[in-house]
Structures are given as structure tokens and as C-alpha cells.
Amino acid sequence: MPVEAGERVAARIDEARLWQRHMEMARFGGTPAGGVNRQALSEADGEARRQIVGWAQGRGYEVASDAIGNLFIRRxxxxxxxxxxxxxxxLDSQPTGGKFDGAYGVLAAFEVLxxxxxxxxxxxxxxxxxxWLNEEGSRFQPGTMGASIHAGSVFLDDILHVTDADGIVLxxxxxxxxxxxxxxxxxxxxxxxxxxxxxxxxxxxxLEEAGESVAVVEGVQGLRWxxxxxxxxxxxAGTTPRALRRDALKTANAMLTRLYQAAQDQADLLRFTVGRFEVLPGAPNTVPARVYFTIDLRHPEAAEIARMTHEIEAATRDLTAPCEAAASRLADSPPTVFDAEVVxxxxRWRDRLGLAGRRMMSGAGHDAMHIARVAPAAMIFVPCEKGISHHESENAKPEDLAAGARLLAATLTDLALRD
Ligand SMILES: [Zn+2]
Structure with a gap:
């Protein structure tokens, strides 16, 4: 086989340089525990931006920004x-984030240039x-802000008035x-x-468990809250007989028992999480008058999300007497299928470069799911230590970061040579 341009570019990926840039970037918003607090539009986020612009201009690349602060570096x-x-x-992070979530994608792409x-x-x-600006959404909502504005699913004028927890206006x-x-x-x-x-x-x-260095991501699972x-x-609690009680927690228990059961799919692809649960008035000697809980539902297929939605509606209807229950949708994001040709x-390049890896769906949302609406898109995953993320101990191996960058390098080169 002749050596293709993609292979030549992949061979130039410099593992040590890529790692060094991660360590330099992690100084901006660096925390004592070794993590990063670089929330969107913070001073640290601005410093990180200035750093990458400095690197880009040092290399002679053209740098541009749009009105929401998405930054583009052009070769x-x-x-x-x-x-x-x-x-x-x-480049933004969670308040107790790590060195790699987000930064890796930007630095790997810079390494490709x-x-x-x-x-x-x-x-x-x-x-x-x-x-992309403000992927995390921990300070200003919504998250994936820059990518959704680029893709036209959110409008800048509609969010400029949004405030953070300190009342600072976006x-x-x-x-x-x-x-x-x-x-x-x-x-x-x-x-x-x-x-x-x-x-x-x-x-x-x-990936870490399987000992694989890259995954080609073919889509993002859908989410409904x-x-x-x-x-x-x-x-x-002492004087009210069973027949006269309208115990909101007892109803919640019946509903959740049924829903946890319904969520036990054979393939273990359904993600069903009750992450917030409130009981009022919350006194040990009072029958609960009100319960509020959230459900976070995720699956790669819209049909499975619809099936669980049906179960939730049925439980809300059939299992509630003598209380009343209502379920409202808080968020809805359909599954994303990435572009078949990019995938x-x-x-092809993963195999050609001899990288061990699989295809997978993303369990988390990413900027790419918005860009996929307006352009052919896909993602690459690399392993991180114990799968831990959104945590200061987030870690990854230099050789895995480099493997993903090599796959990116060959793929972008290939795509950029096409008509
Ligand atoms: Zn991220």
C-alpha cells in the first residue's frame, strides 16, 4: 500500500508536546487537588483562550471568533x-473538573495543525x-451554548440576559x-x-476495561428528563390509621418499584436515574404530604425512550391512589446519529493505523450533537482512568491521547483533501 498523506500526518503527532500542552492549559483555573475550575466566561476561561490564541499566532495560523466567543484557528x-x-x-470545565474533558479535543486538533x-x-x-464556548453549562445555562448557537438551535439574543449565581449577566x-x-x-x-x-x-x-485506545463514536444517546x-x-404519624392516610412517599415507592423494574432491559443500554428526591414536610412524625423527584432517562434509540415514557405515564396514572401525581417533561434531546461517511x-483510519478500538454510542451530550444537525460530524473517544470525569482526579494516558490525535490527524487530512 502506498503511504497516504493521512499516515504521514499521523506519524507527526508528538505525544510529549500534546501532553505538555494539557499540563500548560491546566494551569488556567488549576485547583490544589490537581483539577480545573475553568467555568465558561470566567477569568481562567479567558486566560485559556488567550493561551491558545497565542500558540496559534505563534505558528502563523489565522484566528477568528464569532459573537458568542466560539474560537476558530485556521490552517x-x-x-x-x-x-x-x-x-x-x-475549553471550559465544571467547577470541580479535570484537565482533559473538553481541553483534549481542542489540543488534539491543534496538534493536528x-x-x-x-x-x-x-x-x-x-x-x-x-x-466552542460554554459546553458545560455549569455557570451560565444552557450548556453546549456556542455549538447550539452556531447550529441555529439557540439564538444569541435570547440568552444575553441570562445571569449566573452571583447575578452577573451573560x-x-x-x-x-x-x-x-x-x-x-x-x-x-x-x-x-x-x-x-x-x-x-x-x-x-x-475502553479502559477493554484495553482499547480509541473508539469511533457513531452517535449520542437520547435523553429525557x-x-x-x-x-x-x-x-x-401516631394517630392516623392506614385507611385514612394519603402518604405521598408510599405512592412514590410504588411508582419507583415499578419503574426500576421496567428499566431493567436485557442489553443494559437504558439509563434510568432518580437523582433528586424531596419529601415534605420532612418531619419524622408526620405522614409525607408531598414528594418531588426527577427522572433522567437515556437510551440510544428513540423507541426505548418512548417505551419508558409510556411506563412513567402509566405509573403516574395507575399507581397513585389515594394521592395525586403528575409527571412533567423538563428536557428532551432525541438520539443523534452521526454521519455515516465520517464514521x-x-x-478505515483506525484500522489502517493499527489502533485497537470499537464503535460506540456516547452516553453524555457533546457539542458534536448540535453540529451534527448542520454538518457531517462524528466523534473519537479515548479512555480515561476508571472512567472518572467531571472530577478533579480525571486522568488519561499520554499514549491514549496521542492515539486519538493520530486518528484525528489522518481523518481530518483525508477529509480535507477531498472535493
Ligand atoms: Zn466535555
Whole structure:
């Protein structure tokens, strides 16, 4: 087989340099426990932005921003008018986040630009790095803010008034953030993207357990949230006989017993979580008058989410007497199926580069699910230690990060050489 351009670029991925950049980036918002607190639009987020812009300008790349602060670093191709091929992710973190969630995708894509330079490859299309603004949504909601605005599913004007927990308005925080990198040319939202590939740590244990270094991600499972409210009646715990009780917790217990049972799918693909549970008035000697709980439901297939929705509605209807119950939908995000051609290209390169890995669905939401609505998109996962993420102890191996970057390098090069 002749050596293809993608292989030459992959061979230039520098594991030590990529790791070093992670350590340098982790200084911005670095916590004593070794994690990162780099919430969107914070001072640390602005410093991280200034750092990557500095690296990019040092290499002579063109840097641009859009009005929400999505950042684009461009290595030009032969055809200046061709839509770019883009790799990247996000630089913001959870308040007690780690060094790799998000940062990996941006730094791996940046490594690809450098590898393209060092391999001396001229692509037809420009190759770009993106850092989407505010993926995490821990400070300003909604999360995946920059990617959803790019994709047109959220409008900038509708969210500029949003405030954080300290009452700081998004528009003010954004102004200060954009001022960290003045004089960048402005990109419009929604410009055409030829293909988008997002590398990310898996945030789950599957790859590490299997001893595999990469996964080609073919989609993102769907998610639906419910809030369930059960209304009974407060009464004295010592004096009220069973027949006269309207115990909201007893009803909740009956409903949840049935729902946990219904959620036991054979394939273990359904994710059913009650993460918040409130009992009122919450006194040891009073029959509970009210229970509120949330349900977080996830599955790769819309039909399974619909089946569980049906179960929740049935439980809310049939198991509630003598109380009343109502379930309301709090969030709904249908499953994402990534682009078949981008997925096939990733798999071809994974095999050609001799990387061990599988196909999988993402259990968590990512910027890529929004971009997939407007451009051919897919993702790469690499293992992280014990699957731990959104935690200061988040960790990954330099060789796995490099393996994912090699797959990204070959794939973006291949896609950028195409018409
Ligand atoms: Zn992330």
C-alpha cells in the first residue's frame, strides 16, 4: 500500500508536546487537588483562550471568533473558498473538573495543525480547530451554548440576559471575555462546515476495561428528563390509621418499584436515574404530604425512550391512589446519529493505523450533537482512568491521547483533501 498523506500526518503527532500542552492549559483555573475550575466566561476561561490564541499566532495560523466567543484557528488550504474541515471541542470545565474533558479535543486538533505543517501537507480545504464556548453549562445555562448557537438551535439574543449565581449577566461576562483577545476578525454563525470531528475522553469505563485506545463514536444517546410531583396529605404519624392516610412517599415507592423494574432491559443500554428526591414536610412524625423527584432517562434509540415514557405515564396514572401525581417533561434531546461517511472514514483510519478500538454510542451530550444537525460530524473517544470525569482526579494516558490525535490527524487530512 502506498503511504497516504493521512499516515504521514499521523506519524507527526508528538505525544510529549500534546501532553505538555494539557499540563500548560491546566494551569488556567488549576485547583490544589490537581483539577480545573475553568467555568465558561470566567477569568481562567479567558486566560485559556488567550493561551491558545497565542500558540496559534505563534505558528502563523489565522484566528477568528464569532459573537458568542466560539474560537476558530485556521490552517489554510489550496482552495480558500472551500468549507473547512474542523476538529475541536471546548475549553471550559465544571467547577470541580479535570484537565482533559473538553481541553483534549481542542489540543488534539491543534496538534493536528502542527503535524500537518511538519509533514508538509497541503490540503485542498482549510483545516481548523474550534473551541466552542460554554459546553458545560455549569455557570451560565444552557450548556453546549456556542455549538447550539452556531447550529441555529439557540439564538444569541435570547440568552444575553441570562445571569449566573452571583447575578452577573451573560452579556457583561461575554464582553470581558472577548476583550481578552481583541482585534480578532468576526465569523458569522452557521458558516458551512465540510466535516466536524470531536475527540473527547470517554467519561466512562468501557475502553479502559477493554484495553482499547480509541473508539469511533457513531452517535449520542437520547435523553429525557421528568419532574414527578406527588401530592398526598400531612397527618399525625401516631394517630392516623392506614385507611385514612394519603402518604405521598408510599405512592412514590410504588411508582419507583415499578419503574426500576421496567428499566431493567436485557442489553443494559437504558439509563434510568432518580437523582433528586424531596419529601415534605420532612418531619419524622408526620405522614409525607408531598414528594418531588426527577427522572433522567437515556437510551440510544428513540423507541426505548418512548417505551419508558409510556411506563412513567402509566405509573403516574395507575399507581397513585389515594394521592395525586403528575409527571412533567423538563428536557428532551432525541438520539443523534452521526454521519455515516465520517464514521466510515474514522474506522478505515483506525484500522489502517493499527489502533485497537470499537464503535460506540456516547452516553453524555457533546457539542458534536448540535453540529451534527448542520454538518457531517462524528466523534473519537479515548479512555480515561476508571472512567472518572467531571472530577478533579480525571486522568488519561499520554499514549491514549496521542492515539486519538493520530486518528484525528489522518481523518481530518483525508477529509480535507477531498472535493
Ligand atoms: Zn466535555
Amino acid at each position: 489554510p488550504g489550496r482552495d480558500a473558498n472551500a468549507a473547512p474541515v474542523i476538529g475541536g471541542s471546548h 502542527e503535524a500537518l505543517d511538519e509533514a508538509g501537507i497541503e490540503t485542498r480545504r482549510p483545516v481548523e480547530v474550534v473551541s 452579556s457583561d461576562a461575554l464582553k470581558a471575555y472577548l476583550a481578552t483577545t481583541p482585534d480578532l476578525p468576526e465569523r458569522p454563525f452557521g458558516f458551512p462546515i465540510a466535516a466536524y470531528v470531536e475527540p473527547h475522553i470517554e467519561q466512562g469505563p468501557v 421528568f419532574g414527578v410531583e406527588i401530592t398526598g396529605e400531612a397527618a399525625h 466510515a472514514t474514522l474506522e
